[in-house]
Amino acid sequence: MHVIGTVGLPGSGKGEAATVAREAGIPVVTMGDVVRQETADRGLDPATDHGAVAQALRDEDGPTAIAQRSLPMIEDRLENHDAVLVDGIRSDDEVDIFEDAFGDDFTLVSIEAPAEIRRERLDDRGRDAGAADGGESLEERDERELGWGMGEAMADADVVVENTDTLAAFHERVREIITTDADLQVDQ
Numbered sequence: 707m708h709v710i711g712t713v714g715l716p717g718s719g720k721g722e723a724a725t726v727a728r729e730a731g732i733p734v735v736t737m738g739d740v741v742r743q744e745t746a747d748r749g750l751d752p753a754t755d756h757g758a759v760a761q762a763l764r765d766e767d768g769p770t771a772i773a774q775r776s777l778p779m780i781e782d783r784l785e786n787h788d789a790v791l792v793d794g795i796r797s798d799d800e801v802d803i804f805e806d807a808f809g810d811d812f813t814l815v816s817i818e819a820p821a822e823i824r825r826e827r828l829d830d831r832g833r834d835a836g837a838a839d840g841g842e843s844l845e846e847r848d849e850r851e852l853g854w855g856m857g858e859a860m861a862d863a864d865v866v867v868e869n870t871d872t873l874a875a876f877h878e879r880v881r882e883i884i885t886t887d888a889d890l891q892v893d894q
């Protein structure tokens with residue numbers, strides 16, 4: 707059994723790492739899934755009430771509310787799989803939750819790239835998806851996420867991946883970490 711967590715600033719490559727895991731047959735639990743589930747449980751609409759419920763969870767149960775609620779989802783996936791990837795860890799408080807729950811079976815991977823590279827990639831992603839940026843600049847998003855303790859979480863990482871090369875090189879590196887670190891047999 708192994709749990710791999712990813713942490714990284716916006717546009718660093720967490721979504722791509724999750725894609726690599728899924729391709730290797732490793733289920734992915736995202737903090738967003740937890741919020742969507744909670745929104746539905748409250749009879750609200752995940753499309754519009756997602757942000758309000760995320761905030762309500764933190765107000766009601768503190769900064770680890772979402773990580774705590776992800777534990778049963780992770781344990782559920784571990785019944786049928788050797789490993790799970792947890793995407794969207796945002797703070798050192800959340801890291802503590804996974805370390806307490808899974809001990810040495812938890813590996814934290816920090817995905818890092820300079821702001822200029824992340825900005826270019828996010829601009830391209832936005833163009834591809836036709837998405838608006840919600841008026842928030844990358845600096846503002848970085849600041850907001852660092853304010854939750856993401857810098858401390860990144861400093862706690864067991865492995866740092868610099869995502870500054872090609873996408874293929876990044877996929878290869880993530881695949882290597884997932885397979886060797888978790889000592890897994892993945893689908894070829």
Ligand SMILES: Nc1ncnc2c1ncn2[C@@H]1O[C@H](COP(=O)(O)OP(=O)(O)OP(=O)(O)O)[C@@H](O)[C@H]1O
Nearest residue numbers: 716717718719720721722827828831871872873876
């Ligand atoms: N090494 C790379 N080379 C080229 N493009 C990349 C590379 N790594 C990631 N990308 C692209 O950059 C964009 C951002 O990556 P990704 O969506 O994985 O980031 P993220 O960390 O999940 O960001 P967010 O927190 O905003 O969701 C995506 O379009 C992705 O395909």
